[in-house]
Amino acid sequence: MVDSALIWGATIVYAAAMIYLGYLGWKKTKSGEDYLLAGKNVKSWIIGLSYGSTFISTSAIVGFGGYAAIYGMGIIWLAALNIAVGVLVAFVFFGKRVRKIGQRLKCQTFPELLGRSYNSEFIRWFVALVILIGMPLYAAAVLIGGAIFMSNTIPGLLFSDALLIFAIITAAYVITGGLRAVMYTDALQGALMVIGMIVILAITITSLGGVESANQQLTDLAPQIPQALKDQGMNGWTAFPSFLSENWFSVVATIILPVGIGVLAQPQLAVRFMTAKNAKTLNRAVPVGGIFLIMMTGFAFTIGAWSNVYFWNNPDFHTISFLAAGKDIDSIIPLYINTSMDQTIVTMFMLTLLAAAMSTLSSLFHVMGSAAGYDLWATFKKAKFIPQKWRGEESGKTSLRINRYATIIMIVISLALALVMPKKGGVIAIATAMFFGVCASAFLPLFVHTLFAKRPSKSAARISLAVGTSTWFAWTLFVFAKDSTVFGISKALFRTDSLLSKPWSIIDPIVIALPLSTIALIIVYYWDKRSRMDAAAVAPTT
Amino acid sequence: MLGIEDPWIILGYAVLIISAIACVVYGWMKRNSEED
Numbered sequence: 001m002v003d004s005a006l007i008w009g010a011t012i013v014y015a016a017a018m019i020y021l022g023y024l025g026w027k028k029t030k031s032g033e034d035y036l037l038a039g040k041n042v043k044s045w046i047i048g049l050s051y052g053s054t055f056i057s058t059s060a061i062v063g064f065g066g067y068a069a070i071y072g073m074g075i076i077w078l079a080a081l082n083i084a085v086g087v088l089v090a091f092v093f094f095g096k097r098v099r100k101i102g103q104r105l106k107c108q109t110f111p112e113l114l115g116r117s118y119n120s121e122f123i124r125w126f127v128a129l130v131i132l133i134g135m136p137l138y139a140a141a142v143l144i145g146g147a148i149f150m151s152n153t154i155p156g157l158l159f160s161d162a163l164l165i166f167a168i169i170t171a172a173y174v175i176t177g178g179l180r181a182v183m184y185t186d187a188l189q190g191a192l193m194v195i196g197m198i199v200i201l202a203i204t205i206t207s208l209g210g211v212e213s214a215n216q217q218l219t220d221l222a223p224q225i226p227q228a229l230k231d232q233g234m235n236g237w238t239a240f241p242s243f244l245s246e247n248w249f250s251v252v253a254t255i256i257l258p259v260g261i262g263v264l265a266q267p268q269l270a271v272r273f274m275t276a277k278n279a280k281t282l283n284r285a286v287p288v289g290g291i292f293l294i295m296m297t298g299f300a301f302t303i304g305a306w307s308n309v310y311f312w313n314n315p316d317f318h319t320i321s322f323l324a325a326g327k328d329i330d331s332i333i334p335l336y337i338n339t340s341m342d343q344t345i346v347t348m349f350m351l352t353l354l355a356a357a358m359s360t361l362s363s364l365f366h367v368m369g370s371a372a373g374y375d376l377w378a379t380f381k382k383a384k385f386i387p388q389k390w391r392g393e394e395s396g397k398t399s400l401r402i403n404r405y406a407t408i409i410m411i412v413i414s415l416a417l418a419l420v421m422p423k424k425g426g427v428i429a430i431a432t433a434m435f436f437g438v439c440a441s442a443f444l445p446l447f448v449h450t451l452f453a454k455r456p457s458k459s460a461a462r463i464s465l466a467v468g469t470s471t472w473f474a475w476t477l478f479v480f481a482k483d484s485t486v487f488g489i490s491k492a493l494f495r496t497d498s499l500l501s502k503p504w505s506i507i508d509p510i511v512i513a514l515p516l517s518t519i520a521l522i523i524v525y526y527w528d529k530r531s532r533m534d535a536a537a538v539a540p541t542t
Numbered sequence: 543m544l545g546i547e548d549p550w551i552i553l554g555y556a557v558l559i560i561s562a563i564a565c566v567v568y569g570w571m572k573r574n575s576e577e578d
Contacts, residue, residue, distance in 0.1 A: 073546070076554040083561035092568065215545025240550035283572035290565025298558050 021184040025177025035178030036108040042275040048288025049190035050183040056296040057360030058145025063428030066329035068304030069321035072237035079297035081260030087289040095273040097451040102274040110267035111375040117450040118458045128375035139364040139414035141431035146357030182362045189355030196352025217309040253508040262436030265443035268363040307336040369407025441472040441513035445521040460524035468517025475509035
């Protein structure tokens with residue numbers, strides 16, 4: 001615990017800064033389009049920082065940092081993919097096309113982009129529905145990550161109160177200022193995160209006697225690996241797990257692959273490309289995003305692995321991180337910071353985490369609100385059975401109001417989920433990887449198809465979307481034991497956590513669902529293309 | 543190398559650093575390019 005006055009003072013100053021930036025965003029938000037796309041003239045450095053800080057949340061720092069403490073430095077491949085795929089490929093190959101198509105089709109959201117590019121309302125609704133089902137889980141995980149650290153650090157603050165404070169501050173600026181407020185606050189939060197992580201890395205390196213010494217001590221700790229992890233294929237904290245072992249699947253298939261590839265089809269990230277005025281703005285955002293991410297995931301995962309050396313050398317613990325934190329993955333990084341740093345740094349880290357959590361959370365709230373209010377309700381209200389008085393007028397102000405109401409509803413749902421979800425067992429990283437996994441499995445093939453194909457096929461996209469989503473959910477609920485145990489549906493219906501035995505029960509849903517949705521798209525695309533050619537061949541010439 | 547023996551971990555760090563450098567180089571070279 002740290003000094004109450006210091007930490008409350010810092011929290012109040014931080015909250016005031018967020019609310020002020022929210023006010024600036026609110027002043028410039030006059031219509032639904034302002035609310036959804038921030039007027040499409042956001043500066044490059046703000047796009048870069050906002051993209052990075054939205055991508056990186058408490059999940060990356062606390063959740064995956066905790067995973068690095070258990071599974072070791074192999075997870076650094078996720079940080080490498082975060083930059084190579086999450087920034088370079090995302091901006092250079094996806095971002096520019098998204099911006100161009102978004103402008104041509106006058107799209108304001110990710111579901112609308114996919115729906116209009118395939119000329120399919122079904123695709124738009126389906127994508128919005130998947131977002132509304134999956135994203136609250138991710139938002140709740142981010143909320144939990146921030147609230148755990150706040151309640152563990154601020155004297156007398158209950159977890160539920162921390163959740164509320166956290167959600168209310170974020171809600172205040174998202175609801176009023178829309179995407180403009182989200183991106184302004186993201187930029188400040190991103191800057192705070194950079195400072196916080198640099199300071200913590202520097203202190204960690206100094207306290208462990210330099211980089212080489214820290215790595216060597218970590219390598220030498222290999223005999224302390226718990227027998228259970230050794231049996232699963234773990235070879236050390238500075239070594240990659242044995243190929244195709246259970247440990248390898250946990251690191252590669254459950255964490256590195258879903259998050260590393262899933263980033264390409266993240267609605268809250270894709271929408272940022274649409275806020276850029278031109279390609280030049282996106283080019284200039286690339287270095288900001290790349291440098292930001294190496295400082296976040298690169299630093300956090302390394303610190304997570306090194307925390308084992310700190311706990312082992314500390315006579316109060318003299319054990320590895322996992323055991324020091326009472327076998328709670330999500331408590332490892334908070335415990336390391338709280339016990340190894342002085343209170344000014346602990347306060348700074350809390351603000352770093354708050355910034356990381358809020359920057360992601362605000363974007364998730366915004367995307368969920370727009371999926372519910374803009375993509376679903378705005379089209380659903382046109383149905384004949386909806387009374388005229390419920391439909392409202394077709395104006396920018398009405399659209400703005402509906403988006404705000406929808407955002408409030410989704411915030412309440414996420415908050416309720418955060419209160420009932422389990423708080424242990426690495427839930428932060430698991431829920432995050434799940435959302436990234438479902439996005440990749442369901443959206444990635446048709447997203448790539450519409451961006452790169454000359455004549456995208458609507459039928460192929462619809463089948464791929466249905467196959468990817470249904471396979472991912474079926475595998476998650478009935479086969480992948482790590483997830484199916486949490487939901488309990490398989491157990492309730494079939495009295496077993498997994499309908500298939502190993503190795504299937506340890507294979508992440510994305511490994512099955514993404515190839516299937518891709519194959520479905522390819523098969524239907526060529527079938528569709530052939531049908532069109534046949535139809536053209538038999539059509540009478542005029 | 544630097545206390546790490548497993549080439550997969552060293553390669554992971556190398557890809558991480560090279561990717562970040564590539565981001566900076568790309569952004570610098572294309573800073574005025576309007577091409578989509």
